[in-house]
Amino acid sequence: MLMIVIWHFYFHGIMHGLLGQPVYTVGTALGIANYVLTTYLSIFCSVCVNGYILISGYFLVNKTFKLERILKLWIQTFFYAFILAVVVHFVFPEIAGIKDILKTFTPIRSREYWFVTMYMGLMMLSPFLAKAAHALTQPQYKILLFVLGILNLTFFFNLPYGDIYGGSMSLLWFVFLFLVAGYIRLYDIHFGKEKYGHYFWYISLLIFGFVLMRTIFKAQYHHVSLSYSSSAYNGFAFFLTIALFMWFKNHTFGDTVLVRFLMKIAPYTFGVYLIHDNSFIRTILWYKNIDIDIYLGSIWLLPMMLSVSIGVFLACIIIDFLRSEIFHYFKIDILITHISFMIDKGYLKLKDQIQ
Numbered sequence: 001m002l003m004i005v006i007w008h009f010y011f012h013g014i015m016h017g018l019l020g021q022p023v024y025t026v027g028t029a030l031g032i033a034n035y036v037l038t039t040y041l042s043i044f045c046s047v048c049v050n051g052y053i054l055i056s057g058y059f060l061v062n063k064t065f066k067l068e069r070i071l072k073l074w075i076q077t078f079f080y081a082f083i084l085a086v087v088v089h090f091v092f093p094e095i096a097g098i099k100d101i102l103k104t105f106t107p108i109r110s111r112e113y114w115f116v117t118m119y120m121g122l123m124m125l126s127p128f129l130a131k132a133a134h135a136l137t138q139p140q141y142k143i144l145l146f147v148l149g150i151l152n153l154t155f156f157f158n159l160p161y162g163d164i165y166g167g168s169m170s171l172l173w174f175v176f177l178f179l180v181a182g183y184i185r186l187y188d189i190h191f192g193k194e195k196y197g198h199y200f201w202y203i204s205l206l207i208f209g210f211v212l213m214r215t216i217f218k219a220q221y222h223h224v225s226l227s228y229s230s231s232a233y234n235g236f237a238f239f240l241t242i243a244l245f246m247w248f249k250n251h252t253f254g255d256t257v258l259v260r261f262l263m264k265i266a267p268y269t270f271g272v273y274l275i276h277d278n279s280f281i282r283t284i285l286w287y288k289n290i291d292i293d294i295y296l297g298s299i300w301l302l303p304m305m306l307s308v309s310i311g312v313f314l315a316c317i318i319i320d321f322l323r324s325e326i327f328h329y330f331k332i333d334i335l336i337t338h339i340s341f342m343i344d345k346g347y348l349k350l351k352d353q354i355q
Helices: 002-014 029-045 048-060 067-091 098-103 114-135 138-152 171-187 193-221 237-249 257-276 279-288 301-329 332-354
Strands: none
Touching (some): 002 048, 002 257, 002 279, 002 301, 029 193, 048 114, 048 237, 067 098, 067 301, 067 332, 114 171, 171 237, 257 279
């Protein structure tokens, strides 16, 4: 999740200024150096969304569906959407109004967080996708992935189909990633496990080279100044994500202090996304308080990018830990589990009566 904070610093902080206006072109030698370093870092971090869905699909393809997962996701999303809207309304009333607070009562429908909206849909489809993954033969599964790949992936000149069927922020893209991870899990895919790390670095450098050449081409032949840009999740970033996913999947991590620390904070990482990418917090964090254009030609751009991202990440971890303690104190998690159990019980009873 730290990678997605860095990605949002690049996308919201560097690529856009206040009110989403494009941020300034790159003109100096130091500015070009910053462009090269931050662009490569953004490519490295562009795997975060795809990676989260791959991890979900990898584990859920063999798990029994639980309504509790969906309820917990909705409750946590609503909690942050509502609380943050209320707090921002009283501190910065020009950013969040009463209508914005009311919209938080339907966080999924209003797409308060586009990722959560798509992820919720994926969770609802997950038992059917898992069942299909187990029912298909391996050749049939390969054909399905090939067709979904044709419909979802986009490369040069928006080929094969670009975003016609939804693009990299669509439910169809998430379904494709889920099934790719399911295939890896069910058939224990290997391409030479000792080389996945090499593949990751090679692909990242190739993507960076392509982005750089495209930008230089525009500057030379279309008289467009060198400027910051991003790449879609459903482009070459997909292959970069697969390489990183397989690298970690086949790597054995020792019982180190870092690993234990990461395991402890893992339950709070989704809260990092819900807090820092809340639309109101995003405005305050990236547009209102960071005057990024003065750093684009400064030696301090990359250190600031990393330090701010780490600071935001750790602050959000602490906040979500406190949220978890509040939920535990008021037994909200137990209530969610009980409601889920009662609904599941009622569904099974109705199913038996129909049969």
